[in-house]
Amino acid sequence: MLYxxxxxxxxxxxxxxxxxxxxxxxxxxxxxxxxxxxxYTSAPKGRYHPLEREQMPWFYDGIATMARKAGIxxxxxxxLEDYIPTAYSFKDxxxxxxxxxxxxxxxxxxxxxxxxxxxxxxxxxxxxxxxAYSRYLMVVMTAIVTLFAKNSLTALGAxxxxxxxxxxxxxxxxxxxxxxxxxxxxxxxVPMSLKYALEELKYYEDLRTHVKTNTLPSIEPGIERKQxxxxxxxxxSYDERILKIILEINRxxxxxxx
Numbered sequence: 001m002l003y004x005x006x007x008x009x010x011x012x013x014x015x016x017x018x019x020x021x022x023x024x025x026x027x028x029x030x031x032x033x034x035x036x037x038x039x040y041t042s043a044p045k046g047r048y049h050p051l052e053r054e055q056m057p058w059f060y061d062g063i064a065t066m067a068r069k070a071g072i073x074x075x076x077x078x079x080l081e082d083y084i085p086t087a088y089s090f091k092d093x094x095x096x097x098x099x100x101x102x103x104x105x106x107x108x109x110x111x112x113x114x115x116x117x118x119x120x121x122x123x124x125x126x127x128x129x130x131x132a133y134s135r136y137l138m139v140v141m142t143a144i145v146t147l148f149a150k151n152s153l154t155a156l157g158a159x160x161x162x163x164x165x166x167x168x169x170x171x172x173x174x175x176x177x178x179x180x181x182x183x184x185x186x187x188x189x190v191p192m193s194l195k196y197a198l199e200e201l202k203y204y205e206d207l208r209t210h211v212k213t214n215t216l217p218s219i220e221p222g223i224e225r226k227q228x229x230x231x232x233x234x235x236x237s238y239d240e241r242i243l244k245i246i247l248e249i250n251r252x253x254x255x256x257x258x
Contacts, residue, residue: 002172005165006134009141012158017148028140032133047081048095062110063094063117066187070121085201089116090125103204107190108197115194118183124176131169138165166232173234181241185248195245202238 014022053060060077067074075092082097085104089095094116101109119125145158185191 001168002131002134002165005161005168006138006141009138009145009158009161009165012154012161013141013144016145016150016154024144025137025141028137032137035133048078049081051077051079058106059109059113063113066110066114066117069187070117070183072117072120075117075120085204087112087116089119090129092120092125094120104197104200107193108200111184111188111190111194111197114184114187115180117187118180119176121183122176122179124180127176128173131173135165135169138162170232170234174236177236177241178244181245182248185245185252191245191249191252195242195249198238198242198245202242205238 010025013025017024051060063077064074073092075089075094078093078095080086080095080097083099083102084097085100085102086097087095087100094113096109096112100112104112119128139162142158142162146155149155149158181194184194188194
C-alpha cells in the first residue's frame with residue numbers, strides 16, 4: 001500500500017511538472033539513497049559503548065541464547081549513556097540505555113532484548129530505514145505537486161495521497177511492533193516477563209509525565225528530552241501491546257491443555 005501511494009504521487013508529479021519534475025525527483029531519490037547507505041554503514045558514536053561479556057555475563061549470555069533460538073547471528077550490543085529508559089535496534093545491533101537497567105530487573109531486561117531481537121529476526125532493521133528515508137521522497141513529491149499544480153483539485157489530491165500514506169505507514173509500523181512482541185514471546189523462558197517489562201515502562205512514563213506537569217519549577221523539566229506528541233502514532237500503546245501479549249499467552253496455555 002505504501003509503495004502504491006508513492007507510485008501514484010510520482011505519476012501525479014510527472015503530470016504536473018513533466019521532465020523538470022522527474023529530474024528533481026530522481027535527484028532527491030539519489031540523495032536519499034546515499035544518506036541511507038551512509039546511515040546504515042556508520043557505527044554508533046558518542047555516548048555509545050560496546051558491551052563486553054565480562055561486564056554483564058547474564059545479559060550477554062541471555063541475548064546470545066535468544067539469538068541462536070531466533071536463528072540470527074549474535075548481535076552487537078551497545079550501552080547508551082542516557083538516564084531515560086529506552087532500547088532500540090538497527091542493522092545487527094541492539095542498544096540499551098543505562099536508565100533502562102535502573103527501571104527493569106534481569107528478566108524484564110531480557111524481555112526487552114527479545115523484542116529487539118524479534119525486530120532483527122523479522123527484517124525490520126532493514127525495512128524501517130527504507131521506510132523512513134522513502135518518506136522524505138514522498139514529502140518532496142507532495143511539495144512539487146502542491147506548489148506547481150494548476151488547480152486546487154490536483155493539489156488537494158496530492159495532499160490526500162500524502163495523508164493516506166502517513167496513515168498506512170503508521171499502521172504498518174504498529175503491526176511490526178506487534179509482530180516483534182510475538183517473536184519475543186517465542187524466545188523467552190518466561191514469556192510473561194515481556195508484559196511485566198511493558199507495565200514497568202508504562203508506569204515510569206506515566207510517573208515522569210505527572211512529575212513534569214505538577215511540580216514547582218526546577219531543573220528536572222529542563223533536562224527532560226523534549227518530545228512532542230505525534231499527529232499520527234506509529235507505535236501501539238503499552239496497553240494495546242500488553243493486552244495482545246496476555247491474549248497470546250492464554251491461547252498458548254489453552255492449546256497445551258487441549
